[in-house]
Amino acid sequence: MNIVLHEPEIPQNTGNIGRTCVATNTSLHLIEPLGFRLNEKQLKRAGMDYWDRLDVTRYINYEDFRAKNPDARVWMATTKAKRVYSEVDFKEDDFIMFGREGGGIPEEILVDNEEYCIRIPMGEEIRSLNLANSVAIVLYEALRQTGFSGLETEGKLHNLTWR
Numbered sequence: 789m790n791i792v793l794h795e796p797e798i799p800q801n802t803g804n805i806g807r808t809c810v811a812t813n814t815s816l817h818l819i820e821p822l823g824f825r826l827n828e829k830q831l832k833r834a835g836m837d838y839w840d841r842l843d844v845t846r847y848i849n850y851e852d853f854r855a856k857n858p859d860a861r862v863w864m865a866t867t868k869a870k871r872v873y874s875e876v877d878f879k880e881d882d883f884i885m886f887g888r889e890g891g892g893i894p895e896e897i898l899v900d901n902e903e904y905c906i907r908i909p910m911g912e913e914i915r916s917l918n919l920a921n922s923v924a925i926v927l928y929e930a931l932r933q934t935g936f937s938g939l940e941t942e943g944k945l946h947n948l949t950w951r
């Protein structure tokens with residue numbers, strides 16, 4: 789699975805998303821410009837000590853991303869979509885794109901990809917959810933649909949045993 793952040797602005801969100809990607813064996817794709825430097829403390833703190841294990845690729849712009857991933861099926865998470873994320877059939881190699889915190893994915897990109905636009909249901913009085921939370925919601929649905937391939941699905945106690 790692949791998560792794409794289109795021009796993310798807040799380092800803590802990207803750090804948290806990076807940590808989620810490491811935990812789920814998911815690749816992270818960052819489309820510039822970024823609203824921060826990748827060596828910022830907040831990014832590393834949110835990603836904790838996992839950042840060096842993250843499979844991350846940077847692109848200079850959306851066109852560069854598409855050129856380097858020409859056959860990618862890209863779902864675009866947006867509050868403007870007509871279809872709910874749980875209504876689509878995710879595949880293991882899919883890309884799920886999220887826009888910047890201040891404005892989402894540009895509408896010029898959305899109108900060319902309407903059939904791949906998905907949304908998280910929420911009340912009318914709120915503009916959007918936190919980016920890191922949105923990524924986790926949609927990513928875990930995609931992983932559930934694909935059987936949590938390669939992930940541990942059973943936990944273990946540290947000091948005791950289950951009865």
